[in-house]
Amino acid sequence: MSYPLKVIILEIVEIFIREKLSTKDEAKLYASITAIRLGNYDNVFVKPLKDNIKELIIKNYRFIFFIDNEIVYFSNAFIKKTNKTPKIEMEKVKKIYKIIHNKK
Secondary structure, three states: OOOOOOOEEEEHHHHHHHHOHHHHHHHHHHHHHHHOOOOOOOOOOOEEEEEEEEEEEEEEEEEEEEEOOOOOEEEEEOOOOOOOOOOOHHHHHHHHHHHHOOOO
C-alpha cells in the first residue's frame, strides 16, 4: 500500500459531521483522517470490526470505514450508545463495501 491514501467521505457521513460534531470534535476527526491517510495509526483509536471494516473512535462518535484499492471510504457514522456496534450499522457498511469492492 502506498501512502498517502485517497479519502472518500460519503454524503451521509458529511451530513453527520455538520449536524452532530462540535468544531473541536470535527478538528479531531479530520486530524485522525489525515493520520489514517498517511498510515500513522499511533495517535488514532481504530478498532477492527469485521473483514476489512474498521471503526474510528472520537469520544462517543463512531466513524465506520474500510480501505479498498488504496482509497479510504468513510461509509457511516453514528453516536455509540452501547458497548457493541449496532447490527444495523454493520449491515449498512457491508452493503456499501460489497458495492464498491465489486465495481472493479
